[in-house]
Amino acid sequence: MKGLRCWLLGSFLLLMLSHSDAMKCKRNMKRGPPEAKKHMKDVFNLLRGNNHRKALEEIECLERTLEATEVNETTSMTESGLVAVLHRPKGRFRGSTFDASETEASSERDVGNRKVRVRLPQELDPGSNTIVFCMFRWPRLNKTLLGISGDLYENRMIGVSVQNKKISGLKERVNITLSLNKSQNAGEVQCVFLNFSTKTLSSDGCETVLEPGESNVTCSCDHLTYFGVLMVTPQLSDTNAEILSYITLIGCSISLAGLILAILIFITNRKVRADVSMKVHVHLAVALILLNLHFLPSNKVATLSSSGPCIYVAVALHYSLLATFSWMALEGFHLYLLLVKVFNIYVRRYLLKLSLVGWGFPAVIVSVVVIINKDAYGSVSLDSSNSNSTKICYIRDNVVKMVTTAGVFALVFLFNMSMLVMTVKRVVSLKSNKFGSQVGQSQWERMKRDMCTLLWVSTLLGITWGLVFFSFSYLTTPALYAFCILSSLQGFFIFLWFAVSLKKIRNSSAQPSSETRSTNS
Numbered sequence: 098m099k100g101l102r103c104w105l106l107g108s109f110l111l112l113m114l115s116h117s118d119a120m121k122c123k124r125n126m127k128r129g130p131p132e133a134k135k136h137m138k139d140v141f142n143l144l145r146g147n148n149h150r151k152a153l154e155e156i157e158c159l160e161r162t163l164e165a166t167e168v169n170e171t172t173s174m175t176e177s178g179l180v181a182v183l184h185r186p187k188g189r190f191r192g193s194t195f196d197a198s199e200t201e202a203s204s205e206r207d208v209g210n211r212k213v214r215v216r217l218p219q220e221l222d223p224g225s226n227t228i229v230f231c232m233f234r235w236p237r238l239n240k241t242l243l244g245i246s247g248d249l250y251e252n253r254m255i256g257v258s259v260q261n262k263k264i265s266g267l268k269e270r271v272n273i274t275l276s277l278n279k280s281q282n283a284g285e286v287q288c289v290f291l292n293f294s295t296k297t298l299s300s301d302g303c304e305t306v307l308e309p310g311e312s313n314v315t316c317s318c319d320h321l322t323y324f325g326v327l328m329v330t331p332q333l334s335d336t337n338a339e340i341l342s343y344i345t346l347i348g349c350s351i352s353l354a355g356l357i358l359a360i361l362i363f364i365t366n367r368k369v370r371a372d373v374s375m376k377v378h379v380h381l382a383v384a385l386i387l388l389n390l391h392f393l394p395s396n397k398v399a400t401l402s403s404s405g406p407c408i409y410v411a412v413a414l415h416y417s418l419l420a421t422f423s424w425m426a427l428e429g430f431h432l433y434l435l436l437v438k439v440f441n442i443y444v445r446r447y448l449l450k451l452s453l454v455g456w457g458f459p460a461v462i463v464s465v466v467v468i469i470n471k472d473a474y475g476s477v478s479l480d481s482s483n484s485n486s487t488k489i490c491y492i493r494d495n496v497v498k499m500v501t502t503a504g505v506f507a508l509v510f511l512f513n514m515s516m517l518v519m520t521v522k523r524v525v526s527l528k529s530n531k532f533g534s535q536v537g538q539s540q541w542e543r544m545k546r547d548m549c550t551l552l553w554v555s556t557l558l559g560i561t562w563g564l565v566f567f568s569f570s571y572l573t574t575p576a577l578y579a580f581c582i583l584s585s586l587q588g589f590f591i592f593l594w595f596a597v598s599l600k601k602i603r604n605s606s607a608q609p610s611s612e613t614r615s616t617n618s
């Protein structure tokens with residue numbers, strides 16, 4: 098009885114094992130080179146077909162078939178476009194070399210027109226198992242399916258595996274050398290391998306070695322599977338990503354320093370504090386400080402594993418960007434009002450009303466976005482065509498981004514332009530009548546200067562942050578440098594604005610001035 102139970106259990110386990118194997122690969126019943134060749138031919142046909150997913154599965158299956166193929170000595174096989182070697186090491190294993198051309202592969206001799214050479218380290222010692230080498234081209238390789246944005250060089254894939262062994266974490270690496278066409282050498286290349294569990298191409302654990310002056314590339318990897326060489330499209334490389342973080346750090350820090358100094362000027366000078374225009378400026382400066390403060394850590398936060406901080410930073414960034422825009426518009430409105438009311442604003446709770454609009458309007462937009470689509474915020478790649486590029490925490494939804502940032506900015510810019518036009522018109526008409534001459538020349542000067550300043554600040558702001566936030570695809574390195582310079586300029590400029598105002602207010606305090614008093618906020 099006991100024996101029977103054991104036997105039943107044993108055969109059940111065996112069945113399960115063979116079943117799970119059969120689920121993946123329905124072949125390798127008979128195990129000789131002819132069967133392996135037949136499978137190679139089937140794979141060849143699949144590689145030319147439209148069922149990319151099935152082809153991918155069969156590539157993995159073929160590897161199993163080749164591993165399971167029984168040979169007594171090293172055997173090379175060529176079938177359709179595929180070449181393979183089943184290598185049976187003799188004696189002590191001291192590493193081995195596989196060479197392959199388009200039409201043949203060998204582990205024992207050099208082949209003509211060599212395309213690929215694979216060198217396996219001694220550490221790989223397969224014991225009495227077969228080492229399998231296989232190479233083919235996948236003309237209809239589906240880039241979406243494999244999750245890549247570049248081109249796989251010659252659509253070539255090179256597979257290496259050891260029967261009954263999973264090889265990973267090698268100390269001495271496996272080297273796969275491919276000859277590149279001279280013309281194609283210029284492009285950036287990257288070694289990738291096929292991860293069968295995720296069914297995507299990845300580069301973890303592989304180094305790409307390009308010897309200067311040589312027309313071939315070596316992939317140095319610590320594991321075995323299917324490898325290929327990706328012709329990488331221009332992207333933010335690691336060094337550029339590093340430059341980006343320094344650039345943001347420098348630009349935003351200078352900007353922040355300028356803004357904070359401006360606010361200090363405001364806080365420490367009673368006269369400046371009493372000036373309504375300065376109060377409006379200080380709100381704009383606060384919005385900008387929020388923007389810089391949240392932008393600085395944005396790409397660091399995007400690399401965190403938990404999404405909570407990233408969503409917070411994304412929402413805060415969007416809010417402060419919108420607040421910056423709305424305060425820019427309010428600056429324009431304020432200047433216009435100054436002129437229309439001829440330098441005597443009296444609106445009840447004027448600043449409170451401005452603040453409600455300036456800080457409330459962004460809050461409304463952000464709330465609406467959150468209510469409509471909670472997933473609109475999160476980490477996004479700066480370069481949308483390449484998911485490996487630098488990420489920041491921001492708006493993920495392109496429509497939301499388009500409407501609520503570029504759209505709002507365009508409106509603000511138009512609004513400020515029309516404010517400018519109306520101001521100029523007003524100036525002209527006032528100047529031509531008597532009343533205008535009563536208004537001091539210096540006040541006209543100030544008016545004009547303020548308007549120009551505002552235009553300059555809005556343009557600067559728009560371009561600076563537009564570079565980062567409106568860019569929908571690739572952000573170029575020159576753009577990054579431009580961002581750094583503009584961003585530091587903008588903080589410095591606002592500081593200058595405050596400093597000049599301070600001087601002006603100090604100067605004019607000698608003669609009593611009526612301008613921009615009379616507000617209870």
Ligand SMILES: *[C@@H]1O[C@H](CO)[C@@H](O)[C@H](O)[C@H]1NC(C)=O
Nearest residue numbers: 128129130166167168169170
């Ligand atoms: C391997 O060797 C055994 C005996 O030495 C022989 O019976 C068998 O046919 C050989 N297999 C192949 C594939 O050559």
Ligand SMILES: *[C@@H]1O[C@H](CO)[C@@H](O)[C@H](O)[C@H]1NC(C)=O
Nearest residue numbers: 216217218269270271272317
């Ligand atoms: C592969 O190349 C690296 C250096 O590029 C070297 O250290 C290693 O020994 C090489 N492996 C083999 C198997 O030749």
Ligand SMILES: *[C@@H]1O[C@H](CO)[C@@H](O)[C@H](O)[C@H]1NC(C)=O
Nearest residue numbers: 147149150239240241242243
């Ligand atoms: C590539 O694969 C993706 C995802 O499996 C599929 O949606 C797409 O249609 C495929 N492309 C082609 C050209 O077959």
Ligand SMILES: *[C@@H]1O[C@H](CO)[C@@H](O)[C@H](O)[C@H]1NC(C)=O
Nearest residue numbers: 212213214274275276312313
């Ligand atoms: C690598 O380049 C050298 C010199 O250009 C060449 O002799 C060699 O065959 C190349 N290696 C491969 C694997 O093609």
Ligand SMILES: *[C@@H]1O[C@H](CO)[C@@H](O)[C@H](O)[C@H]1NC(C)=O
Nearest residue numbers: 265292293294295301302320
């Ligand atoms: C393949 O991807 C899985 C899941 O991401 C990972 O655990 C595994 O280490 C990867 N395989 C290799 C060889 O990197």
